[in-house]
Amino acid sequence: MPPRQKAAPAAPLGGCVIALSGRFNTKYGHSHASLEQLVRSLGATTTRTVGSGLVTHLVCTEHDYNEAASKVKAAQQLRAPLVQPEWVFACEERQTAVPAAAFLWEPTPGAGAGETKKRSVAADSDSGGGAERGRSPPAKKAKKSRAEEDGGEGGGDDAAAAEDSGKEMVAEGQFIRKKDAAIPLDDFCSLTTCQVYIEPETGMIYDASLNLSSTSTNHNKFYRLQVLHDASAGTFKTWTRWGRVGEAGQNAILGDGSLAAAVNNFEKKFRAKSGLAWSRRGDDAKAGKYAFVERSYDPDSDDEHDSGSGPGPTAPDGKGRQDEQQGAACTLEEPVRQLMELIFNQNYLEATMTSLNYDAGKLPLGKLSKTTITRGFQQLKDLAALLDDPGLAASRWGTTAAEAREQLSDAYYSVIPHAFGRRQPPVISSDGLLRRELELLESL
Structure with a gap:
């Protein structure tokens, strides 16, 4: 037996x-x-x-x-x-x-x-x-x-x-944490009287950013989805915009005005582009499909809320104390002052980021969350291991070293969007290119 x-x-x-x-x-x-x-x-x-x-x-x-x-x-x-x-x-x-x-x-x-x-x-x-x-x-x-x-x-x-x-924490992932917070509309959205819909029961933010890059086919495109609510009219619409990263692209408005139709269109488009259900958006991106890029809705600093748009403090007698708002004279030695100006020079920082093909002003996906940046670091970590030991291509990914470098580069550019213009995204195939991308992520 x-x-x-x-x-x-x-x-x-x-x-x-x-x-x-x-x-x-x-x-x-x-x-x-x-x-x-x-x-x-x-x-x-x-x-x-x-x-x-x-x-x-x-x-x-x-x-x-x-x-x-x-x-x-x-x-x-x-x-x-x-x-x-x-x-x-x-x-x-x-x-x-x-x-x-x-x-x-x-x-x-x-x-x-x-x-x-x-x-x-x-x-x-x-x-x-x-x-x-x-x-x-x-x-x-x-x-x-x-x-x-x-x-x-x-x-x-x-x-x-x-x-x-x-x-101030506005949101954690796709869930709102700050009451009455308004999620920004897409920069090119024509429905300016609407707000991004947040599900009251769960705090789910219906705002999705997708990206797809391919070094071999010269794809470097985005897809933006938002469910929008017009409180005055009581209607809901699905806003979509797509195109090449760094360009305005095309857009469409979907739905019959009902919440059910707007959410259905949102989830249907998300699945069609990513191959994943909206509830599984945190899973690894599928081959040949768009990657979900989680955004950060938190402000960079408290200064964003009162960035000089209002008048200065007013004395009890009604006279503005503008003289108190003027900065104190710098007492640092000249070499130290120049160094501080260089360190805190926002224009220099933005120019450096642009030279790394990351132009925040041209990217349609907004500020990236820590989770997204961590995913980018993981792709670079895998690339570093592959560059150090090309034999990993066969043992770990079942392909050649060249194909593995291309696949990992595609995955990285899909998670961390770059504005290459109409140029083909380069394969990260050298230590120099790898260091540039590490510097970019560290600056984010």
Whole structure:
């Protein structure tokens, strides 16, 4: 009798549909995309929309839990468990389904409204474990103090650090974080009375930037998508614009005025161009398809909000104190002064960026997010390894060194858009070209 074959072990998170909320890189060493990839490697399906009703678990940071972020609120309404990221890592380490109840966020008994505690595994072992729906936090919690964030077990995450330092975070990925924030319209949009639609329930921003570059076919093109809402008319439209990077291109307005049609057109166009569903936009780009370029909606600095457009301070007697607004005379020695002027010369910086084929004034995709820049660094890291060891082309990518360099260059230019004009994008095939691109990303 032949020996009985052992059944393949079940995936630790098989059957789960998991959404993420928060910034995980500071405490957990993961970006949003890399944590999603880990979750999928454990057999779960990931989604970035909680309001669909399919979510079985929301993995969130302590900050998002305490602040009752939009996805936390949506998960509460669905009575989906709000779980700490440690649950995912425990499942990965043990390669088995660890009860989510051991890692639920919940209020500390008798503590203040904004304080949380982590359930111990031992406590849940006594209670039988298992993922329990309905263990949801109060709808709104007071923000923890800076001392508590720094001294607590969690240590805070990037979002908490940004808020505590006074920086204004408009959005995290495609989800709005700042209430009443307006997402910029496409620069060439003719529907100037509209605003970019933000889904009220989840905070999803319906604004997509896509890019496709090919060094062999001289493709270097973009595709822009936005769902727009005209509040005065009560209508919704899908705005699209496409063309070569650095040019205005062509545009079209789609839809019959209803929200359903606008969102359907948006998601249909996104899938047609990228080969991915909108809910899977964080996945790796498909060969020959457009790459999703995640933008940053945050201002560069606080000065952007009051960049000299208003009058200066006014004294109680009504006389403007213009003399107090004048800069003090420089007392630095001449060589030091010249060096400072060079370092902070914005025109010089912009000219340098343009020489690297990155002209922010010509790019249709706006400021790039940290996630996008990190993806660009990864492509350059792979190129550096290939230039150092051409044998990786066959062992890792199953092709020749020349074809691998071309593929990686295409992927890099698709993620980090460059304005080459009508010139063909160059293959990054030397250390000199690689260093130029590294300098560009470091400057971003």
